[in-house]
Amino acid sequence: GEDVEQSLFLSVREGDSSVINCTYTDSSSTYLYWYKQEPGAGLQLLTYIFSNMDMKQDQRLTVLLNKKDKHLSLRIADTQTGDSAIYFCAASETSYDKVIFGPGTSLSVIP
Amino acid sequence: EAGVAQSPRYKIIEKRQSVAFWCNPISGHATLYWYQQILGQGPKLLIQFQNNGVVDDSQLPKDRFSAERLKGVDSTLKIQPAKLEDSAVYLCASSLRRGPGGNEQFFGPGTRLTVL
Numbered sequence: 001g002e003d004v005e006q007s008l009f010l011s012v013r014e015g016d017s018s019v020i021n022c023t024y025t026d027s028s029s030t031y032l033y034w035y036k037q038e039p040g041a042g043l044q045l046l047t048y049i050f051s052n053m054d055m056k057q058d059q060r061l062t063v064l065l066n067k068k069d070k071h072l073s074l075r076i077a078d079t080q081t082g083d084s085a086i087y088f089c090a091a092s093e094t095s096y097d098k099v100i101f102g103p104g105t106s107l108s109v110i111p
Numbered sequence: 112e113a114g115v116a117q118s119p120r121y122k123i124i125e126k127r128q129s130v131a132f133w134c135n136p137i138s139g140h141a142t143l144y145w146y147q148q149i150l151g152q153g154p155k156l157l158i159q160f161q162n163n164g165v166v167d168d169s170q171l172p173k174d175r176f177s178a179e180r181l182k183g184v185d186s187t188l189k190i191q192p193a194k195l196e197d198s199a200v201y202l203c204a205s206s207l208r209r210g211p212g213g214n215e216q217f218f219g220p221g222t223r224l225t226v227l
Binding site: 031 | 156214220
């Protein structure tokens with residue numbers, strides 16, 4: 001089955017860009033998601049990308065997909081202290097299949 | 112629009128005791144999920160309902176865990192008897208009937224269970 005991996009920690013200075021990386025194993029995964037989890041809260045969908053796309057931009061967020069290497073990244077421009085959270089990469093084969101989550105990357109933003 | 116509601120937010124029990132969690136999804140969402148999130152890990156799907164039918168319960172430890180979704184709305188997840196390794200956050204999520212736009216799930220705040 002699908003396995004999603006992420007680095008566990010990232011620390012950046014306020015105003016810098018953050019890049020969170022993710023790899024997945026199942027080349028059949030069609031939908032790739034980024035969720036954000038703030039302390040004590042549930043997960044919130046930030047953005048998703050279809051496997052036939054290379055890039056998707058949404059305000060400060062840029063998602064890059066390298067389907068050949070099964071590598072996904074989330075770039076946050078002008079990172080703010082409010083961006084401190086855990087970011088989960090997730091994948092599903094179709095919109096009908098269950099979503100497999102990675103372990104999460106804890107982003108710390110230093111003022 | 113009200114979000115996914117869960118209760119209780121916290122629960123502490125001793126091993127071998129029973130516990131139940133409640134979830135009220137977003138109105139109109141046909142699909143409901145229960146996840147187990149162990150500290151430092153991503154959410155792991157326990158069970159998925161479509162209306163009041165089970166779609167996937169392949170990772171639900173059926174010897175101790177049970178779940179139901181009455182009338183296709185609220186859901187309860189029960190653990191009986193609890194083990195130490197059940198200590199985790201139990202997340203409930205819901206989504207609209209699945210479609211081409213991907214499977215956007217809306218999560219509740221979770222119930223943090225501690226088993227002593």
